[in-house]
Amino acid sequence: MNSMSMNTDIIANWQPQHERLFGHHAIKLQHRLAETGLFTREALGRLIERCPKGELGLESMGTETDNPHRLYGELGGATGLEAIEAIEKGRIWMNIRRVMDWAPEYRDLLNKVFDEFQARMPGFTTYKRNIGVLISSPNAKVYYHADIQGQSLWQISGVKRVYIYPQSEIFLNPRNIEKILLRETAEDMPYQNWFDDYATAFDLHPGEMLTWPLYAPHRVQNHDCLNISVTMEHWTxxxxxxxxxxxxxxxxxxxxxxxxxxxxxxxxxxxxxxxxxxxxxxxxxxIKGDVIKRRDFRIDASSPNGRRDIAEA
Structure with a gap:
């Protein structure tokens, strides 16, 4: 890590009750990731340029909640900072995946975070740890879905609202979990607007992180600002x-x-x-999944919406 001492805790406000709540209830905590210097615009611009092509996900999303239409993009010749500038003006979601595999300083950070968790929760042993970075446009959304591993979301810049839904067959049928695990479908799930009446909503500000129970359905709505977030995953x-x-x-x-x-x-x-x-x-x-065969757009910071259709390029 860069500017932060390895002896300084990343989690800033851990309380004894969090050990009992972790993995069973949604918990919002405070963190010091920004102090590492790894998540400034300049550092993330360099990270984007280092990212292997297969680990850089780009999507442009519509405004609807229950019937998402996605377009898939590529970086093209844009620099990392140009890509962030483009995302800030458009409706684009960038997912920088598996950062620990190709950026050692982020792997060290990931291990430090889980070392902290394990020190505070005896018996909590994790493996297959994963860290990614999300850079997303103002008002962008992540649709109603569930994850197959332990998950946490760490806010660096901007504000987003996270809706966590109850763990019941009404909101997540076990057969839908099976379809996700067997890769017969994406992580998205059937959603109805009335689900929100039973959700718990968290506004996530810079310096805050949120973790929730396994398979808890959730969706995310950015506020009207660029969002920079970190995801961490784990298995036990x-x-x-x-x-x-x-x-x-x-x-x-x-x-x-x-x-x-x-x-x-x-x-x-x-x-x-x-x-x-x-x-x-x-x-x-x-069934094999996660294969995107088409690319619909290319990042273009000079475009009013931050992208240009490949057919037009």
Whole structure:
């Protein structure tokens, strides 16, 4: 890390009750990521230019909530700072993925954060840690969805509102989790406007982070300002067991037509489901996802909306 001492805690206001709440309830905490110097515009401009092409996601999104229409883009010849300038004027979402794999200073930061968590929560052991950076336009949205691993969102610049919905089959049917795990669909989920009546809304300001329970549906709405955020993901043994059960249920439902399947991730029943999931993957039955075959636009800081359609370029 740059300007911050390795002895200074990243989490600024941890309280004893957070150990019991972590992973079970949404928690908003304060952090010192900005003090590392790794998230200034200049540092992020350099990070964008270093990012391998396959790890730089660019999307342009519509304004609707329940029927998202996405366009996929590429950086083209824009510099990192030009890309940030373009995002600030458009409706664009940039996802700089798996930063720890190719930027050692961010990997060190990721490990420091989880070392802090593990020191404060005995028995909390994480693996497959991941850090990414999101740079998104004023009023941009992330649609109603759920994640398959432990997740936290750290705000660096701008303000966003995060809606966290109840963990129940009304808001997230287990069959939809299975579809996500089997890559039959994206992380987006069926959404209805009345869901918001039952959501908890958090406004996330610079220096604040939010974490929420596994599979809790959520969506995000930027305020009218450029947003710079950091995502961190992790796996634990309980998260893996839950993954194995839902994945195994999806396999058993598809292969054998079974319908009444338990989602309990404790006890011996998890192991046959984990085995069926492994076999399904080895047989190549998992539908491949995350492949974007088209690019609709290119970043263009001189354009009024920050992008130019590739057909026009």
């Amino acid at each position: 043994d309980p998260i893996w067991r839950s993954y194995a059960v839902h994945y195994g249920n999806g396999v058993l439902r598809r292969a054998l037509g079974l319908q009444k399947l338990s989602t309990t991730s404790d006890g011996l029943s998890v192991y046959p489901k984990a085995a069926s999931a492994l076999v399904w993957k080895k047989l190549g039955r998992q």
